[in-house]
Amino acid sequence: MTHATHVALSACPACAAAPSAERLAGLAAGREGRLVLSLPGAHCAACMVTVETALQAVPGVRSARVNLSMRRVSVDAVAHVTAAELIPVLAGVGYEAHELDPGLLSATETDRQGAELLMRLGVAGFSMMNIMLLSVAVWSGAEDATRELFHWISAAIALPTVAFVGQPFFKSAWASLRVFRLGMDVPISLALILASGISLYETWAGGHHAYFDAAVMLSFFLLAGRYLDHRTRAIARSAAQELAALEVPRATVLTGGAEVVRAISEVAVGDLVRVRPGGRMPVDGVVVQGASEVDRALLTGESLPVYAGPGSVVAAGEVNLTGPLVLRVTAAGCDSSLHRIADLVAIAESAKTRYTSLAERAASWYSPLVHLLSFSAFGYWMYATGGDLRFAINISAAVLIITCPCALGLAVPAVVTAASGRLFRKGFLIKHGTALERLAEVDTVVFDKTGTLTLGAPQPANLADHPMDVLQVAVALAQGSSHPLAMALTDAAPPADVTDLHEVPGYGIEGTWRGARVRLGRAAWCGAAEVDVTATYLALPDGSTHVFTFADSLRPGAEVAVAGLRAQGLAVRLISGDAAGPVAAMALRLGITDWVAGALPAEKAAAVAQMTAQGRRVLMVGDGLNDTAALAGAHVSISPASALDAARVASDIVMLGQDMQALPDALRIARQASRRMVENFGISAAYNVIAVPLALMGMATPLAAALAMSLSSITVSLNALRLR
Amino acid sequence: MEILSILIPVSLFLGAIGLIAFVWTMKARQYDDPQGDANRILTKEWDDRPKPPGA
Numbered sequence: 001m002t003h004a005t006h007v008a009l010s011a012c013p014a015c016a017a018a019p020s021a022e023r024l025a026g027l028a029a030g031r032e033g034r035l036v037l038s039l040p041g042a043h044c045a046a047c048m049v050t051v052e053t054a055l056q057a058v059p060g061v062r063s064a065r066v067n068l069s070m071r072r073v074s075v076d077a078v079a080h081v082t083a084a085e086l087i088p089v090l091a092g093v094g095y096e097a098h099e100l101d102p103g104l105l106s107a108t109e110t111d112r113q114g115a116e117l118l119m120r121l122g123v124a125g126f127s128m129m130n131i132m133l134l135s136v137a138v139w140s141g142a143e144d145a146t147r148e149l150f151h152w153i154s155a156a157i158a159l160p161t162v163a164f165v166g167q168p169f170f171k172s173a174w175a176s177l178r179v180f181r182l183g184m185d186v187p188i189s190l191a192l193i194l195a196s197g198i199s200l201y202e203t204w205a206g207g208h209h210a211y212f213d214a215a216v217m218l219s220f221f222l223l224a225g226r227y228l229d230h231r232t233r234a235i236a237r238s239a240a241q242e243l244a245a246l247e248v249p250r251a252t253v254l255t256g257g258a259e260v261v262r263a264i265s266e267v268a269v270g271d272l273v274r275v276r277p278g279g280r281m282p283v284d285g286v287v288v289q290g291a292s293e294v295d296r297a298l299l300t301g302e303s304l305p306v307y308a309g310p311g312s313v314v315a316a317g318e319v320n321l322t323g324p325l326v327l328r329v330t331a332a333g334c335d336s337s338l339h340r341i342a343d344l345v346a347i348a349e350s351a352k353t354r355y356t357s358l359a360e361r362a363a364s365w366y367s368p369l370v371h372l373l374s375f376s377a378f379g380y381w382m383y384a385t386g387g388d389l390r391f392a393i394n395i396s397a398a399v400l401i402i403t404c405p406c407a408l409g410l411a412v413p414a415v416v417t418a419a420s421g422r423l424f425r426k427g428f429l430i431k432h433g434t435a436l437e438r439l440a441e442v443d444t445v446v447f448d449k450t451g452t453l454t455l456g457a458p459q460p461a462n463l464a465d466h467p468m469d470v471l472q473v474a475v476a477l478a479q480g481s482s483h484p485l486a487m488a489l490t491d492a493a494p495p496a497d498v499t500d501l502h503e504v505p506g507y508g509i510e511g512t513w514r515g516a517r518v519r520l521g522r523a524a525w526c527g528a529a530e531v532d533v534t535a536t537y538l539a540l541p542d543g544s545t546h547v548f549t550f551a552d553s554l555r556p557g558a559e560v561a562v563a564g565l566r567a568q569g570l571a572v573r574l575i576s577g578d579a580a581g582p583v584a585a586m587a588l589r590l591g592i593t594d595w596v597a598g599a600l601p602a603e604k605a606a607a608v609a610q611m612t613a614q615g616r617r618v619l620m621v622g623d624g625l626n627d628t629a630a631l632a633g634a635h636v637s638i639s640p641a642s643a644l645d646a647a648r649v650a651s652d653i654v655m656l657g658q659d660m661q662a663l664p665d666a667l668r669i670a671r672q673a674s675r676r677m678v679e680n681f682g683i684s685a686a687y688n689v690i691a692v693p694l695a696l697m698g699m700a701t702p703l704a705a706a707l708a709m710s711l712s713s714i715t716v717s718l719n720a721l722r723l724r
Numbered sequence: 725m726e727i728l729s730i731l732i733p734v735s736l737f738l739g740a741i742g743l744i745a746f747v748w749t750m751k752a753r754q755y756d757d758p759q760g761d762a763n764r765i766l767t768k769e770w771d772d773r774p775k776p777p778g779a
Contacts, residue, residue, distance in 0.1 A: 046767075048764065126742060129739065
């Protein structure tokens with residue numbers, strides 16, 4: 001399933017098997033010693049101490065260190081300690097944890113690019129302060145030899161600095177020029193080079209004006225913006241990738257009676273594959289041996305487990321619940337139903353990348369405009385002064401410096417960083433660069449039911465209807481099974497003395513109570529009349545039968561979230577693949593009037609597409625494979641961290657915690673962030689409207705350039721920080 | 725104005741110290757978890773003596 005992580009450009013995601021094969025090797029070899037867990041709930045000093053102390057108490061753990069910024073803990077332990085052991089330990093002290101892939105992690109943790117940017121930022125800051133010290137002296141009236149000395153010292157600091165810190169801009173400008181495009185970095189690089197060149201010439205010729213401070217300041221502010229941008233992306237990318245790697249694409253293949261574990265890409269049609277209880281079907285197939293029940297919730301949204309015996313057709317992604325199954329593979333890799341859905345996602349994804357962000361739209365007219373202004377200033381002054389090259393170049397450099405895209409380069413990243421930081425603290429991880437802007441435009445919210453509004457874990461609903469002794473027998477039987485319904489019953493009462501427990505896969509559990517046979521399981525097997533809600537049945541020796549019904553527990557905060565969204569005036573819809581009964585009950589409970597039950601994956605996607613065609617901006621919230629196409633097709637999408645890989649890959653935002661309460665808040669923050677971005681563009685435009693005419697008239701001094709640049713950069717950053 | 729010949733090297737020297745300190749903090753990975761480090765001073769662990777390296 002992890003294939004879906006690599007869908008980005010490959011037409012057939014499952015065929016991009018090479019990276020996952022490499023990862024398999026990495027998982028086998030690189031596991032020793034280091035485990036990394038995601039900790040969405042950690043937020044304070046006490047959390048860090050609790051988690052670290054709890055983990056260090058586990059035998060075999062050498063050390064544990066929480067990284068609060070990334071919300072994760074890295075554990076140094078001996079080889080046999082697994083994440084599966086540590087997760088219950090953390091659950092015991094009250095923290096939700098997910099395992100992360102250390103192979104992918106090493107790639108993101110040694111964040112060389114970020115460190116490089118930070119280093120350049122530091123150097124630029126150092127030079128800026130020193131040059132500014134000298135420039136202030138010049139502005140306040142240093143003359144002749146003193147001014148020249150100061151200019152030379154400035155040059156000695158500025159030239160190496162610009163050469164070092166400007167590299168990211170030069171590289172990307174060169175890259176865009178080579179394909180005949182005018183990117184944002186072209187005017188930036190031109191401004192840096194022209195400003196340094198002109199200033200060096202002026203210094204050599206003993207001129208009055210040198211722009212060394214402006215050149216270094218320009219690179220400092222732009223690097224600050226770029227570093228913020230990088231940091232936001234790096235945090236989102238690493239966490240999203242790590243989450244995506246929870247499931248390893250392996251299958252247990254039976255060859256000549258022996259079990260061999262293979263990558264899914266190497267499984268062929270006709271192979272026999274064994275799936276243990278609790279495991280997920282790696283391929284599409286037909287059951288040839290064994291009987292069990294399968295949970296299709298993630299694939300179709302059905303909440304009731306379905307019986308599977310010899311001859312049953314199962315699809316990749318379904319979960320085997322009770323008994324071991326042997327499947328004959330009918331489709332693997334590219335052809336499996338799982339990957340057909342992944343293909344749909346890949347198509348929808350490419351449509352999504354066509355969304356141009358506010359910054360991109362601004363940049364697309366900004367670069368040509370700046371070049372035009374600068375060149376026409378050059379042309380005009382060449383003509384007006386009768387060919388005074390030095391003066392004309394001075395003017396055009398001043399124009400380039402003054403129109404510096406500090407606001408463009410800093411305004412948007414500052415807002416995005418502030419907003420994603422706030423959302424991250426509320427448990428939302430922004431995966432996609434433009435997701436925040438798209439979230440701000442949402443007017444319709446579509447929810448999936450199973451696993452999204454509910455936790456996908458059944459809770460007994462009618463325990464009070466049963467006499468205590470009946471309940472005790474049921475609990476005793478339930479303790480013999482790992483079926484989700486049985487697990488939900490185990491804590492209901494103290495168990496009765498039932499012996500000789502054994503599970504009949506696909507049917508239920510059987511035992512001996514007071515010398516007679518008792519059964520807990522499917523209706524027909526227990527001789528009970530079937531009811532139309534999720535239920536399990538108990539048959540007692542006296543021939544009586546009892547029905548235990550279950551309701552899926554509501555996700556914490558779901559009610560608050562739906563009420564909050566409606567209060568914001570958004571249309572809320574519920575589209576589920578589940579049967580009408582449970583969907584109607586859920587809709588009633590949450591106050592959603594607009595609901596659809598029994599929707600197939602394609603119907604969900606079509607419903608979203610139809611709303612989009614009507615001009616609505618849809619936010620899709622879903623977790624299952626059946627939601628994947630709809631998630632990818634929606635304007636913006638959110639999935640819980642418990643969702644299947646494919647769904648998380650398809651969505652723009654991942655909800656890290658269990659609680660959904662903050663969802664309306666997230667939309668509010670997104671809208672506020674969008675407003676701040678527009679405000680920031682306005683602020684920087686206002687500075688340019690004042691400063692550019694001065695520069696064009698040849699009245700801009702280095703002091704004016706420095707003032708315009710620093711004032712506009714500081715104002716936009718402060719405006720970004722106003723986000724609440 | 726002769727004082728400048730002392731003051732300028734002094735200011736550059738001080739600035740360079742700051743730069744070197746910055747490079748050192750970067751190499752020592754002190755910017756990996758700013759939030760965690762800010763919170764860690766509030767815990768009572770290792771208040772009596774420094775945490776031994778590697779523990």
